[in-house]
Structures are given as structure tokens and as C-alpha cells.
Amino acid sequence: MYKTLFDKIWDAHVVSSVENGPTQLYIDRHFCHEVTSPQAFNGLRARGLKVFRPEKTTLTADHNTPTINQDQPVNDPISRNQLDTFARNAVEFNLPLYFPLGHIKNGVVHIIGPENGFTLPGTTIVCGDSHTSTHGAFGAIAFGIGTSEVEMVLATQCVLQSRAKTMRITFNGKLATGVTAKDLALYMISKLTTGGATGYFVEYAGEAIRNLSMEERMTVCNLSIEMGARGGLIAPDQKTFDYVKGREFAPKGEEWDTKLAYWKTLKTDDNATFDKEFVFDAADIQPMITYGTNPGMGMGITDSIPTLDEVDEAGRISFQKSLEYMGFQPGEKLEGKAIDYVFLGSCTNGRIEDFRAFTAFVKGKKKSENVVVWLVPGSWMVEKQIREEGLFDILTEAGFALRQPGCSACLAMNDDKVPAGKYAVSTSNRNFEGRQGPGARTILAGPLVAAAAAISGKITDPRS
Amino acid sequence: MEKFITLTSKVVPLPIENVDTDQIIPARFLKATNKDGFGDNLFADWRYNKDGSPKADFVLNNPSFGGSILVAGKNFGSGSSREHAAWAIDGYGFKVVVSSFFADIFQNNALNNGVLPVVVSAEFLAEVFALVNTDPSVTLTINLLDQTVTNNANGKSETFAINAYKKECLVNGLDDIDYLLSKKSQIEEFEKAK
Ligand code: SF4
Numbered sequence: 327m328y329k330t331l332f333d334k335i336w337d338a339h340v341v342s343s344v345e346n347g348p349t350q351l352y353i354d355r356h357f358c359h360e361v362t363s364p365q366a367f368n369g370l371r372a373r374g375l376k377v378f379r380p381e382k383t384t385l386t387a388d389h390n391t392p393t394i395n396q397d398q399p400v401n402d403p404i405s406r407n408q409l410d411t412f413a414r415n416a417v418e419f420n421l422p423l424y425f426p427l428g429h430i431k432n433g434v435v436h437i438i439g440p441e442n443g444f445t446l447p448g449t450t451i452v453c454g455d456s457h458t459s460t461h462g463a464f465g466a467i468a469f470g471i472g473t474s475e476v477e478m479v480l481a482t483q484c485v486l487q488s489r490a491k492t493m494r495i496t497f498n499g500k501l502a503t504g505v506t507a508k509d510l511a512l513y514m515i516s517k518l519t520t521g522g523a524t525g526y527f528v529e530y531a532g533e534a535i536r537n538l539s540m541e542e543r544m545t546v547c548n549l550s551i552e553m554g555a556r557g558g559l560i561a562p563d564q565k566t567f568d569y570v571k572g573r574e575f576a577p578k579g580e581e582w583d584t585k586l587a588y589w590k591t592l593k594t595d596d597n598a599t600f601d602k603e604f605v606f607d608a609a610d611i612q613p614m615i616t617y618g619t620n621p622g623m624g625m626g627i628t629d630s631i632p633t634l635d636e637v638d639e640a641g642r643i644s645f646q647k648s649l650e651y652m653g654f655q656p657g658e659k660l661e662g663k664a665i666d667y668v669f670l671g672s673c674t675n676g677r678i679e680d681f682r683a684f685t686a687f688v689k690g691k692k693k694s695e696n697v698v699v700w701l702v703p704g705s706w707m708v709e710k711q712i713r714e715e716g717l718f719d720i721l722t723e724a725g726f727a728l729r730q731p732g733c734s735a736c737l738a739m740n741d742d743k744v745p746a747g748k749y750a751v752s753t754s755n756r757n758f759e760g761r762q763g764p765g766a767r768t769i770l771a772g773p774l775v776a777a778a779a780a781i782s783g784k785i786t787d788p789r790s
Numbered sequence: 791m792e793k794f795i796t797l798t799s800k801v802v803p804l805p806i807e808n809v810d811t812d813q814i815i816p817a818r819f820l821k822a823t824n825k826d827g828f829g830d831n832l833f834a835d836w837r838y839n840k841d842g843s844p845k846a847d848f849v850l851n852n853p854s855f856g857g858s859i860l861v862a863g864k865n866f867g868s869g870s871s872r873e874h875a876a877w878a879i880d881g882y883g884f885k886v887v888v889s890s891f892f893a894d895i896f897q898n899n900a901l902n903n904g905v906l907p908v909v910v911s912a913e914f915l916a917e918v919f920a921l922v923n924t925d926p927s928v929t930l931t932i933n934l935l936d937q938t939v940t941n942n943a944n945g946k947s948e949t950f951a952i953n954a955y956k957k958e959c960l961v962n963g964l965d966d967i968d969y970l971l972s973k974k975s976q977i978e979e980f981e982k983a984k
Contacts, residue, residue, distance in 0.1 A: 344955045345954075347955020348953065348955060352981075361821075361872075362872060362873065364822075364823035373967075378977075390821060402821075454871060456895060470871035472871055472895060474903070474966070478967050478970050481967060481971065482967075482974065483977060484977060486955075486969070521808070521864070521865040524894055641807055643805065643806065643807075644808060739821070756810075758810045760812060760813070761817070764835055764840075
């Protein structure tokens with residue numbers, strides 16, 4: 327029996343199968359954050375249960391946290407209560423891997439996982455957050471779960487899941503200069519639509535994927551969920567092993583050698599088949615932006631919004647509603663349009679390479695006076711690197727300030743909200759209505775388009 | 791969890807595609823540490839004006855529509871994994887959501903809270919929308935044992951799929967965690983063998 331990479335990892339984690347039902351899957355790493363865990367801990371308490379494997383549970387506060395003055399008490403009493411509850415749960419349930427605000431290992435959950443060596447090839451990873459798919463970049467089965475499932479994993483280190491179908495998306499050829507992993511992902515979602523991979527686990531393959539750095543692969547896997555996929559993954563290779571080696575929680579010594587030998591077997595067999603396949607040419611991709619209110623509504627930065635007759639009939643009401651919300655017209659070009667906010671950050675584009683790319687673009691230029699720019703590192707380790715590598719000084723010189731780590735304007739649970747009606751070029755992952763604040767209008771893009779917009783105050787092709 | 795066997799009810803139509811979890815329950819309402827009260831904020835940004843008054847043109851504020859079945863456009867529940875979306879739908883009083891397509895995580899979350907997602911064909915869905923539009927008193931009947939959904943206005947019926955295990959959980963009001971807890975020794979053996 328030939329197997330795909332997904333099959334190999336899945337089969338190695340099956341504890342049992344429910345008759346006519348889902349699989350009981352063992353989970354190697356569980357990430358928790360303050361927003362989707364409190365009700366799960368309440369559930370444990372109500373049933374008188376302990377956390378089954380505390381050392382497999384990593385906790386970080388990130389979603390509902392301020393990005394300034396983190397050393398001071400949080401202003402909003404409801405948010406403060408949620409953070410205090412999280413801290414209390416970590417103590418009450420004896421969870422040693424708890425990283426509160428300000429801790430050097432604190433940051434957005436999908437950024438600190440890989441950084442600290444919690445994210446490893448061949449493992450199963452869950453978190454009460456849909457972008458858990460990010461960790462698939464290491465050749466892991468990683469997916470988001472709901473709070474009931476968080477409770478299940480805390481109590482038993484297992485979830486019940488039906489096996490996903492498999493899909494492979496291959497990108498042949500090379501990405502052009504000025505085109506980022508984010509553009510590749512937005513391109514793919516615009517082709518498959520937001521429901522195009524629902525029910526599937528996606529393996530990314532091909533020359534353009536192999537050429538991506540680990541951080542770029544994380545960006546691609548991160549966005550898998552935006553086309554409905556349960557998750558995305560990429561076969562581990564030397565780049566993966568080099569990235570993992572030496573990280574604090576990664577295997578060491580003899581254990582490393584054993585693990586490495588196993589990790590090297592983690593690839594899809596040549597004759598294995600997928601339930602569905604797509605093939606794209608990386609050279610076709612240009613810098614992307616979105617024009618609507620779901621991540622599938624994307625286009626090349628120099629393109630025009632589709633006209634009404636280019637949209638299928640059943641989708642027209644939603645399409646029109648979406649453009650109305652954005653204040654755009656069918657058929658309109660967006661290049662050159664003035665914007666109000668720029669957000670660099672999130673688990674999609676809040677890593678050091680994103681900050682390097684942004685900084686390289688703005689070096690020696692000046693920030694546009696007409697835009698508010700939020701630069702939010704994904705973690706304290708990224709923040710530290712920004713300072714150590716001298717990026718901070720270049721950014722300051724160009725008129726930019728740095729905020730403190732967290733999810734920030736990606737979901738706008740804290741004060742980082744884009745005001746109603748304002749346009750934000752955002753490197754995050756969702757342009758849903760109200761996602762960045764009630765009435766906020768989000769244009770998703772990569773770090774280079776964000777940098778170009780921060781300088782010109784307009785939607786600008788970073789290649790020009 | 792409450793048992794679910796059969797239900798006949800009027801419906802609330804929401805003929806919009808890709809309704810995402812940020813619309814079902816916006817992020818600013820996720821600060822709670824328990825599961826109560828989310829129903830009041832279901833579809834908050836579509837349902838209320840800035841000053842908190844109801845928006846007259848939104849279906850939940852239209853007294854002609856009611857009942858415990860929500861009928862929504864294709865790809866309902868995409869986006870985040872927040873179970874708060876399921877708590878909001880349940881908290882508002884919906885027991886069933888009918889659509890032609892659901893996002894994966896939402897479907898799991900709904901089932902874990904005793905809310906039944908029912909997948910129907912695009913034609914069935916379009917007919918319900920059209921009929922309810924002219925006559926809001928139209929009812930649907932969901933029979934979980936037979937796995938059928940019937941449009942009582944035109945008598946048309948379809949079967950819907952549900953995992954046999956999940957069906958049993960709903961019919962008996964059991965949840966997954968009870969099942970997993972019964973497997974503790976097997977989990978420990980699995981860990982040793984690893
Ligand atoms: S950065 Fe955004 S998408 Fe990522 S974990 Fe935080 S809220 Fe979720």
C-alpha cells in the first residue's frame with residue numbers, strides 16, 4: 327500500500343477507531359491560549375479531572391492582549407479577567423509550559439511553537455485556533471479544534487476526528503522577484519475559493535515550495551484554512567532539520583539521531599495517489615491583494631475587480647454585499663487607491679523574515695504621513711531579533727514605531743482596531759467584515775505590498 | 791447534552807454565502823470565560839446598530855420569521871475555530887442549521903453542542919428560500935433517526951448524511967469526552983508502545 331505523507335503520520339497516531347465513526351487520534355503537542363481555553367478548564371473542573379499530560383501542553387497569552395505597556399495591568403477589566411483566569415488555570419492544573427505576557431517565550435501561539443522547538447516533524451499538533459495549520463510546514467498534522475475538543479485533549483491527549491481526504495497542490499517553476507509566499511497563498515485561495523479544500527488535508531509540493539524558507543512555508547501552510555482545508559503540510563527536508571536543530575525543546579543527542587532517521591522517511595511514496603490534485607505555475611503569480619470580504623476574493627495588484635457577469639449567479643448577492651461593504655465597484659482597479667492603515671504582523675506574516683523584507687523596502691525612505699502603521703512582532707523573540715539585527719534603527723529612521731507582540735489587529739480583540747470605513751492593508755489572514763474592527767475595510771497582502779503602501783499611502787506595486 | 795430525535799419548526803432564512811464565524815460572533819465578544827449569553831450577540835454586527843438598537847432589515851429582527859431552524863447560504867461557518875459561534879447559535883435557540891455546505895471545524899463544534907448541521911442540495915436550499923420569502927410560516931421537519939429533512943410546504947424530502955457515531959451521540963445526548971475517558975488505559979498503552 328503506497329502512502330501519502332499525511333497517511334504515514336495519521337496512521338502512526340491512531341489509538342483506536344470508533345465503529346462507523348471517527349478515529350481516536352493521539353496528540354503530541356497541544357497549544358493553548360487565553361480565549362478558547364477557559365470553558366475547557368471549567369469542564370475539567372466540573373468533572374473533577376486533571377490535565378492528563380501537562381508536559382505536552384504549551385500555553386501562551388496572545389489573542390486578547392495589548393500591544394503597548396504590557397508591563398502594566400491590562401486596562402479592560404473583562405480582558406484582564408480572561409488573562410487572570412488563564413494564569414490561574416495554568417497554576418491550578420500544574421502546567422509548567424505557561425508563557426505569560428512579557429515572557430521571552432511569549433507571543434502568537436503559531437510563532438512561538440516553531441521558535442522554541444515545540445513544533446516537530448511527524449507529530450500531531452492541535453490548538454483551539456484555526457491557523458494551527460501553520461505547523462504543517464514542518465511535516466506535521468496540525469489542525470484547529472473547538473473548545474470541547476480542547477477539553478478532550480486536556481483530559482485524554484486525544485481527539486476524535488474523521489480522516490480527511492487528501493489533496494496535493496503542486497507549484498512548478500520559480501516565483502518572480504518581488505513575489506512572496508503570501509502572494510502564492512492568496513493566489514491559490516483565489517483559484518480554489520474559501521470552500522475549495524473543505525474536507526481535505528493539503529500537501530504542498532513542487533519546486534517553488536521546496537525553494538521556500540521554513541518561515542515562508544509556514545505562511546503558506548498557515549493560509550490552508552482559508553480555503554477550508556483541515557490543514558496543510560510540506561514534507562520535511564534538510565531545511566526543516568536545520569531549522570529545528572538546537573531549539574530549546576527539540577530532541578537532543580541520541581534522541582535527535584533516532585528522530586532524524588525517522589523524519590527522513592516522511593515523504594509521500596512515489597506511487598501514492600491523492601483524492602484531488604491541483605498544479606500551478608509559480609511564474610504566473612504577481613503580488614496579490616484582496617478586494618472583498620473573504621480571502622478567496624483576491625487578484626493581482628495590477629488587475630481589476632471582476633465585473634458582475636464574471637461572477638456566477640448564486641454568488642452575486644454575496645459579491646455585491648461584499649463590494650458595498652468595501653466601498654468598491656465591480657470592474658474597478660485598486661492600484662493607486664489611498665489607504666489609511668497598514669498592519670504588519672500576525673501568525674501569517676509576523677516572523678523575522680517578514681520584518682526583514684518590510685525593513686529592506688522602507689530603508690532610506692519615509693513613512694507616509696497619511697497612514698497609521700502598526701508593526702507588531704509575532705513574539706518577543708522576533709522583537710529581540712529586530713533590535714539585534716539593527717532593523718529597529720532603520721525603521722525608526724524611516725518614521726516607524728514598533729509595538730509589543732500579540733495577535734493585535736489580526737482579530738482586533740484588543741484596542742488595535744481599524745476605525746469604521748477606513749482602509750487597512752494588512753498582512754494578516756482574514757478580511758471578513760468587521761474582522762479588524764467594526765466597519766473596518768481590510769485589504770490582505772504580503773509584507774512587500776504592505777511596505778509599499780506604508781511609504782506611498784496608496785495601494786502600490788512594490789516592484790514599481 | 792440534550793437529546794435530539796426529531797423537530798418540526800418554522801425557519802429563519804439567511805440567504806448569504808460564506809457566512810464566517812466573525813459574523814456569527816464578532817471577536818470582541820470572545821472575552822468571556824463561560825458559555826453563557828452568546829445568543830444575545832449572535833450576528834451582532836448585522837443585527838444591531840452602533841447604539842445597540844436593532845437593525846430593522848436584519849432577519850432576526852423581523853417578527854414574521856422565527857423558529858429553531860436557521861437556513862443559510864453555502865459554506866456556512868468558515869473562518870475561525872471559535873466554538874463561541876456554536877454557543878451563540880445554540881444560545882439563541884437554534885437546534886438545527888440547514889445549508890448546502892458547511893465549514894469543517896464549525897460542523898464539529900456544532901455537533902459537540904447538540905446543534906445539528908443538515909446538508910441539503912442546492913436546489914432544496916433555493917426552494918426553501920423562495921417559499922419562505924413569500925410565506926414565512928413554512929416549516930421544515932428534521933428526523934434524525936431516518937436522516938430526512940422535509941419541506942412541509944411542498945412535501946419534498948431529502949436524506950442527509952451524518953456520521954453514525956455522531957448520530958448515536960445526539961440521539962442519546964452523549965458527548966465525545968465520555969467516550970474518550972472510557973479509553974484511558976488504551977491511551978496509556980499507546981504511549982508505551984510509541
Ligand atoms: S495572529 Fe490572528 S490568525 Fe493568528 S492566532 Fe492570532 S488571531 Fe489567530
